[in-house]
Amino acid sequence: MHYFLKNKLSEALKKLNYPQIEIEVEIPKNEAFGDLSTPIAMEISRHLKKPPRTIAEDIISTIDRDIFEDIQIAGPGFINFTFKNNYIFSELSECLKEEEAFFVQNTGKGRKIQIEFVSANPTGPLHLGHGRGAALGAALANILREAGYNVSTEYYINDAGKQVELLGLSVYVALQKLFGKEMELPEECYKGEYINELAKEIYDLYKNDLKDKSFDEAGDLLIEFSYKKILNDIMKDLEDFGVVFDKWVSERKLYHTGEVQRTILKLKELGYIYEKDGALWFKSTAFGDDKDRVIIKNDGTYTYFASDIAYHKNKIERGFDELINIWGADHHGYIQRVKAAVQALGMSPSQIKILLVQMVNLLREGKPVQMSKRAGTFVTLRELIDEIGADTTKFIFLTRRHDSQLEFDIEIAKRQSQENPVYYVQYAHARINSIFEKADINPEKFSGELFNENEIKIIKKVLMYPMIFDLSVQMREPHRITFYLQELAAMFHSYYHKYRVVSEDSNLTETRLCLCRAVMLALRHGLKMLGVKAPEKM
The missing domain is CATH 1.10.730.10 (Isoleucyl-tRNA Synthetase; Domain 1)
Structure with missing residues (x-):
């Protein structure tokens, strides 16, 4: 119906020699205003400096009314359309013949889109915010593919840097308790039963080799074992949630292949890298960021932003027409610097879309649920899936716009x-x-x-x-x-x-x-x- 009306309006604009603007059609909130409505007259009035109601009258005068029961002008210039029942019945007949094909058109025409989502650090179980992002990303991939886009889904594994080192240290402290040694857990380390579970597995496999080792000596093994085990758990949770990825990309690999270093060199050649106070900086203010960003600290270590730039360069080189990143709402301050990096590397900022997902407030009979036995500080996605099922969880995650707060009552979801x-x-x-x-x-x-x-x-x-x-x-x-x-x-x-x-x-x-x-x-x-x-x- 809406495509048919858009075509009729487009024909009317041509007959009147009016500007060929993008035609917006909407469903009126009040059914008394008809089946479909358009504000096109008000849009065109901005170009022609004519009263919108006059433009609306001109448009109506050129439209064949054979299939319309009524066409009315409302308010400042909305045009409201009510279809005749015979047209409604003919469309129903087409729907029954074409079945699900009736609902979609090939608007994507093969354009390549990459959607990167979840991408949780492999340092602990997935929480509900990750689950909400997973539901959003998977559904978005489904609808874009159905509309004719060539969609690739991707999970970026943050398996390098301080966070995985802290994971290894957290497991090391738990392991020492199994050896009968008490160590104080540093404040920034990870807590929760899953840390003790990892330590127990490592103890059973390597206790004789690790008993008297320092963290400097045992750290690489602990980090490697722990993050890979958590990553496998994440993969299994997502699979059981009905979310699969076309590609998994490792941050570590970007370093091992030299891609991070080559990216910095490229930006330097383009004039967007400079040295100050012993550190290397990316000139992100050249692209609208509020300040320039460090990519290599004065101690020689890379920031997360350095590998993020390399990752986006990798995406750009794979020839996508659009990049969609789905992040947690706490990454809001990161948007402009990433867009700046993408622009510096030759891609239009309009080609990258970043969707921020708000956290989920979990309730049970209206009362907040805050603690998890396994994670220690948050309820995990796995716990929610096990209690109410993947379908229910996914659907409720998608009952609100992604950037709005979501309250999720477990008991209501079970009814x-x-x-x-x-x-x-x-x-x-x-x-x-x-x-x-x-x-x-x-x-x-x-x-x-x-x-x-x-x-x-x-x-x-x-x-x-x-x-x-x-x-x-x-x-x-x-x-x-x-x-x-x-x-x-x-x-x-x-x-x-x-x-x-x-x-x-x-x-x-x-x-x-x-x-x-x-x-x-x-x-x-x-x-x-x-x-x-x-x-x-x-």
Whole structure:
């Protein structure tokens, strides 16, 4: 519907010799304002210096009204469109013929996009913020691939530097306790039962070799064993969460292959590296950053930013048209320096999009849950998956825009009721599936004249899904699909309780089965995009 309207508006602009601007179409919040609306007249008025309502009248005068029940101008110049029922029924017929292909168009046309997400330091279990980022990244990859983009997903492993050294030191201290030696754990070290578990594994494997070794002597082994074990656990947690990556990139490898050093040399040749106070600095202020950034400290050690620049150079050289980084909200201050580095290396800053994910506030019956037995300071993604399942966790993570706060009540998520959003949506799909176990459908036989007002509203809702999907792709926001699915499921459940789908009236039955089939197709496709199962029974 929205593509059809956009084409009609584009034709109108050509006939009027108006500027060919990008046409925005939206769903009015108040259904009294029609099925679709556009602010195009107000946009064009900025170019032509004409009153928007006059422009709106000009546009309306050129549009063939054959498929529109009504076209109205509202407010300062919005144009509201209401489609005729015959057009609605013909679109429903197309949906039933094309099935899920009806909902998408190839807008990506093979453009290459890389999405880097999660990328948690392999120094401890994944927390809920990582899980929310994982759900977002995987769903975003799904919808972009469905829209015709060539998508590559990637996890960047921070397996070099101070954090993994602190992991090794934390395990060393725990190991000394197993040897009967008491050592004080430095404040910045990692805590939690998982550290003791790592120490016990190492003790069982290497106790005779490590008993009298200092950290300088044993550190490399402890670091290597510990971070690899944690990384394997992270991989398993993500796999069980239904999130897989096309590529895993090691920070260590960037150093071992000389890529970090070559990147610094390239920036130096471009004039963006200088020395000051014994350190090497990247001239990020040349690209809008508030200050220049150290990449090699005065003691000769590299900052994390140095390897991050090399990693983004590596991405650029792989020929992606767009880079999407999904980070925790605490990385907000890092955005400008990374964009500066990307620009210095020859990529437009508009080609990199950084999505910040807010943390999750976990509740149980409305009360905060803060502690984990295993991690010590936070509830792990694994604990949540084990208690309520991957589908429920993923769906709820996607019920809010990524940069807004999310409250997640475990007990509500376990309920089989309207309060639990994923159950409510999945149950709508299963409920329709149970109808089709008892009845066949013939899409050629439905009669539009038999649809009542409530049914036409549901059909229109189904026909709006391609627009919701398209907006999710354009805005890089999968949560729009989650909102839509909840609304469609609520409409269907209400309908199901009010009307009997299968009855003695064969024509009415066939018509209502077609309605149910269309709803089922939209629910199934939306859930698939979110990486959530569409169960046949519940």
